[in-house]
Amino acid sequence: MESQDLRIFKCVAETKSLSKAAEVLGYVQPHISQRIKNLEEELGTKLLIRTNRGVTLTNEGEALFNYAQRILLLMEEAKAEVNPNKFKRSLIIGASQTVSATKVPSLFSSFLKEHRDIEVKIKTDRKQVLQEMLSYGEIDGLFLSGTYNEAQFETVYHYAEKMVLISPLYEAPEEKDQPTLLINSDGNCIYRNRLLEFSKEHHLHKANIMEFDSLEAILQGVRDGLGMSVVPASVVKSRGDMKSIEYQELSEDVHIDFVVKKGKQRSQSLKKFIHFLESL
Structure with missing residues (x-):
């Protein structure tokens, strides 16, 4: 059994897919399949059950997976212990x-x-x-x-983590009535969702939405007067370039x-x- 065979087997077991394991490891799928086949032939037992949805481990595969995790971890730790200058x-x-x-x-x-x-x-x-x-x-x-x-x-x-609502320090009256919400494009972002909740709570029905892919872009957008957003309080407190922004700490925390x-x-x-x- 070679260490690379164990790495491939471990990746297949974790991803539950030969194709996903190939993608993660940078191989073509036939190579992954052949290495698993060789491992099964060497051990004389079936390790995987192939289905239309991917693969599942047999009882023998579960046992090997547990050993593979420990063996590969020990190998990495052994290298770091023997030569810490080369292997951190x-x-x-x-x-x-x-x-x-x-x-x-x-x-x-x-x-x-x-x-x-x-x-x-x-x-x-x-x-x-x-x-x-x-x-x-x-x-x-x-x-x-x-x-x-x-x-x-x-x-x-x-x-x-405390949350704060940030907005441009100077806003025209019409901007307060029809604000623009600067949100993260990730639908699962807790700060995005809190800002959307805030707009509903304060009946900002005419609010425009502008999505950004990064926190830095959102902060710069607020600085430039594009609109308001919700961000971690620690972000505002840790920066010295927030003079053009006013902020209001929200009552609830993010966990x-x-x-x-x-x-x-x-x-x-x-x-x-x-x-x-x-x-x-």
Whole structure:
């Protein structure tokens, strides 16, 4: 059994699909199928059951998957232990652009002061995409707000974030009656949804909607007088270029969870990060 065979098998098991595993690993599907076939022939047993919806693990496949997770983690940790100058322990965390704006970088900064041997990377994308990445094993953990698949993931840490309504400091009277709402294009963004709720609560029926793909674009839009938005309070308080903006703190908080995949073997890097979060 080669380590690459185990990596391929592990990816197929996590994605529940030969084609998705091929996409994640950068191979063509026939190559993935052949490597799995070779592994089954070597072990003399069936590891996968192929269906129209993808693949499921046999009992023997479940047993190998558990071993594969542990073996591959131990291999990575062994390399980092033997030659830490060449092989750093890695930690890949996902977060939306809004969530990752201030709090997450601050957490990483404090964590890395204690663990200089760990290389931390952050992946930003839409909430649904990040959940898929966590499911496929492409990231180790994920900061998110709102609901998530509790059957697949579990919360190991959470915190509350204040929200503020921001708007241009100087507005014409007609702009107050018919404001423009600057929102994130991600339909799952908690700040987008809170702004839309705010417009309904205050009967802003004539409000225009303008979507942006990034937090920076939204902030610049408010600075330039395009309209109003809802963002994390920490974003406003951490910046010195917000003089042309007025803001109002909203009464409710946003609750952010750090979730990991249930049943997945946790690396030493992830264990240390979770321990760090729990000590805050």
